[in-house]
Amino acid sequence: MRILVNERGAERLLSRHLWVFARDVVSGPEAPGLFPVYWGRRLLALALYNPQSALRVRAFRFRPAEDPEKALLENLQRAVSRRLGALGREPEGGFRLAHAEGDFLPGLVVDYYAGHAVVQATAYAWEALLPQVAEILKPYVKSVLARNDAKAREMEGLPLYVRPLWGEVPERVTVKEGRVRYLVDLKGGQKTGAFLDQRENRTLMESLRGERALDVFSYAGGFALHLALGFKEVVAVDSSGEALAWAQENARMNGLAIQTVEANAFDYLRALEKAGERFDLVVLDPPAFAKGKKDLERAYRAYKEVNLRAIRLLKEGGVLATASCSHYLTEPLFYGMLAEAAKDTHRVLRVLERRGQPFDHPVLLNHPETHYLKFALLEVL
Numbered sequence: 001m002r003i004l005v006n007e008r009g010a011e012r013l014l015s016r017h018l019w020v021f022a023r024d025v026v027s028g029p030e031a032p033g034l035f036p037v038y039w040g041r042r043l044l045a046l047a048l049y050n051p052q053s054a055l056r057v058r059a060f061r062f063r064p065a066e067d068p069e070k071a072l073l074e075n076l077q078r079a080v081s082r083r084l085g086a087l088g089r090e091p092e093g094g095f096r097l098a099h100a101e102g103d104f105l106p107g108l109v110v111d112y113y114a115g116h117a118v119v120q121a122t123a124y125a126w127e128a129l130l131p132q133v134a135e136i137l138k139p140y141v142k143s144v145l146a147r148n149d150a151k152a153r154e155m156e157g158l159p160l161y162v163r164p165l166w167g168e169v170p171e172r173v174t175v176k177e178g179r180v181r182y183l184v185d186l187k188g189g190q191k192t193g194a195f196l197d198q199r200e201n202r203t204l205m206e207s208l209r210g211e212r213a214l215d216v217f218s219y220a221g222g223f224a225l226h227l228a229l230g231f232k233e234v235v236a237v238d239s240s241g242e243a244l245a246w247a248q249e250n251a252r253m254n255g256l257a258i259q260t261v262e263a264n265a266f267d268y269l270r271a272l273e274k275a276g277e278r279f280d281l282v283v284l285d286p287p288a289f290a291k292g293k294k295d296l297e298r299a300y301r302a303y304k305e306v307n308l309r310a311i312r313l314l315k316e317g318g319v320l321a322t323a324s325c326s327h328y329l330t331e332p333l334f335y336g337m338l339a340e341a342a343k344d345t346h347r348v349l350r351v352l353e354r355r356g357q358p359f360d361h362p363v364l365l366n367h368p369e370t371h372y373l374k375f376a377l378l379e380v381l
């Protein structure tokens with residue numbers, strides 16, 4: 001059984017992009033699984049295949065292999081091995097063990113939270129392989145949870161559920177990050193429990209000092225906790241009251257004080273501006289406003305609006321730490337948006353740092369979708 005692609009599909013795989021969409025697939029098996037991809041008689045790749053999905057072919061290897069399943073699972077073993085140095089240095093930390101396409105593991109994410117693994121599969125062919133995935137993870141963790149409740153699974157025709165694959169999964173885990181610790185709700189938290197991609201950008205905050213800091217889109221106090229080490233007053237804003245309750249619990253656990261405000265960020269920023277409030281630092285870590293290409297224009301305006309409002313709240317010499325996790329808002333668009341916000345507010349933005357994803361969220365230059373996180377540290381003059 002094999003998958004046959006047309007010339008356009010072949011061009012994508014030959015350029016080492018991992019995806020071929022339905023329109024470029026000439027024929028394929030009736031059921032989902034792992035299959036070789038051919039262009040005529042030429043083998044191009046081994047791929048995860050789902051005849052029900054518009055994203056039909058997701059390559060995981062560009063060379064032949066006798067046993068595709070074994071080859072795919074070897075990619076997982078390799079991905080885990082690449083993290084072992086970091087895990088050894090910080091076993092109580094949080095790391096991504098498998099970053100989907102970025103690790104040649106399309107549709108599979110595995111996050112590590114202080115000795116507990118959370119797996120999320122969003123490509124059909126993984127479903128039958130979850131016992132083997134757990135088997136590979138066992139030597140490194142005390143439990144493995146399947147957090148298979150991501151919306152993306154519906155588009156693949158997969159059911160939504162959360163269940164342990166192995167071991168005793170605790171209700172909550174304490175994760176160490178830089179000089180703070182935070183609680184993770186493995187079964188119920190957003191994503192797989194936390195936003196590990198901002199780990200190094202959050203710990204960067206520990207080197208900053210000042211009077212007042214504002215953490216907008218704070219979730220469970222992600223940036224706020226680190227800021228509370230160096231700022232006298234820290235305000236964390238989120239629309240989720242539940243997340244903010246965790247933020248307060250996190251602050252208590254660290255012996256730190258933060259204020260939490262449950263509000264829509266757009267409204268709250270406007271209210272602060274009206275009240276003439278000023279800050280030494282503002283963090284903006286919004287959710288992906290652009291989930292697809294078609295939302296880009298509206299999303300661009302939303303990103304610009306929050307950044308404009310944050311800039312207006314900053315004192316002369318204050319710092320804006322601003323992020324976007326939407327792949328569609330590319331790096332040039334992100335910095336272009338910030339430049340427009342700078343011009344419109346008549347403030348100068350000096351780049352202190354341009355950052356992105358940490359090592360455990362690898363980017364493949366051939367597959368631009370793997371690059372999504374932008375993070376800028378800017379001095380506002």
Ligand code: SAH
Nearest residue numbers: 195217218219222238239240264265285287
């Ligand atoms: N900075 C966090 C992660 C933020 S994720 C960390 O480092 O851990 C984005 C957050 O934005 C989520 O917690 C979500 O609840 C919140 N959110 C989404 N839309 C919002 C809105 N309009 N106003 C305020 N918060 C919002």
